[in-house]
Amino acid sequence: MMQIKPILAALKRHKAGTILIAMQIALTLAIVCNALFIIHQRLERVQRPTGLVETDLMAIQTRFVGTEESKAGPLVKMDLQALRQLPGVQDAVSLNSYPLRGGGWSTGVRTDVDAKDSKAHTTQYFGDEHTLPTMGTKLIEGRNFRSDEIIEADPQAVPDPASIIVSKALADKLYPDGHALGKTVYIGDSKKPSTIIGIVDRLEVPWNGTWSDSFYENSLIQPVQLTSSFTNYLIRTKPGQLADVLKAAPAALVKVNRMRVIPNDRGVRTFAEVREHAYKGDRGMAILMGVVCLVLLGITAAGIVGLTSFWVGQRRKQIGVRRALGATKGDILSYFLTENLLIGVAGVLIGALLAMGMNLWLVTQFEMARLSIAYVLVGVVVLLLLGQGAVLAPAMRASRVSPVEATRSV
Secondary structure, three states: OOOHHHHHHHHHOOHHHHHHHHHHHHHHHHHHHHHHHHHHHHHHHHHOOOOOOOOOEEEEEEEEOOOOOOOOHHHHHHHHHHHHOOOOEEEEEEEOOOOOOOOOEEEEEEOOOOOOOOOEEEEEEEEOOOHHHHHOOOEEEEOOOOHHHOEEEOOOOOOOOOEEEEEHHHHHHHOOOOOOOOOEEEEOOOOOOEEEEEEEOOOOOOOOOHHHHHHOOOEEEEEEEEOOOEEEEEEEEOOOOHHHHHHHHHHHHHHHOOOEEOOOOOOEEEHHHHHHHHOHHHHHHHHHHHHHHHHHHHHHHHHHHHHHHHHHHHOHHHHHHHHHOOOOHHHHHHHHHHHHHHHHHHHHHHHHHHHHHHHHHHHHHHOOOOOOHHHHHHHHHHHHHHHHHHHHHHHHHHHOOOHHHHHHOO
């Protein structure tokens, strides 16, 4: 503590370098804290479960050529019959979309027919009684659809079904008392009630963007087979036969009807490839943010080393005099560590304010979550330790300056 006053006096004589390093530490803290927060959010999104048993699962996207949009129902049935008869196929279903696909339908759901606002927002999946077995989604209450409940419908005029299956997250939002099974809801602006006949444990929406984070587990399955010329086939293969079905299924579809288009890109994919594609951007962002953090921390450490080395060179006379007057190597080492700590503390205090301000801007501009204070505290500790580590080498060199050598250099 006795060294604080002379240290402050020395820093006043080197204002430019002191302010430069303090601001570098502040900017590094602000950027690194927010970058690590973004990385954590991205990795959490990548790891969240879809509710599907993703192994032995594949998807095919196809469109019939020369068929009216609303008259493809019989063609879809023929496709499904052919797929389900393949040797390695366990089950198959035609859907408008599926988790992580990237496109689909969504709507609001009300529990009161006279309510103007929806009680929850949800995605809509249209499928038949094969939907749950194919997805591998766990039914925790109620029952699956019966075949006699499935209706065919033009995508432009889908009727409100009498029965629906919902995810547990949606059920809990609609009926927080935990008794959603058997209750009625109203889909969109409909006045016709739909009864919840089943609840699945988890079923993610087709999108993985931040805009869907608020309802990413709200899903609703309607017993409707769309008659659109565009459809997605989700296929569950028997264990160990995914590779064979990947080749056999497209060939079987073409054999049934050659007047179709199966895109080369994303037309036939395993679900592992679906997941990989869906989170490609999140992984890229996490890697980019990680590299930015490492570069900033490296530059900050290099800056501290460079400035301290420069100051040590400038102060060799001062160090020599202090050593001649009885200062120990520990005193010299402590001096430079304390000096750097004071600069570091000033930098992290400014950086903490910058980090919160930067996050506030990101929240308003990009609908991000608010930065946890824990990230700032951890960042402060890391930056201070990094600063002390960076200054250690030049400080030790300064402590080894002998009084005689310093006197000769005068």
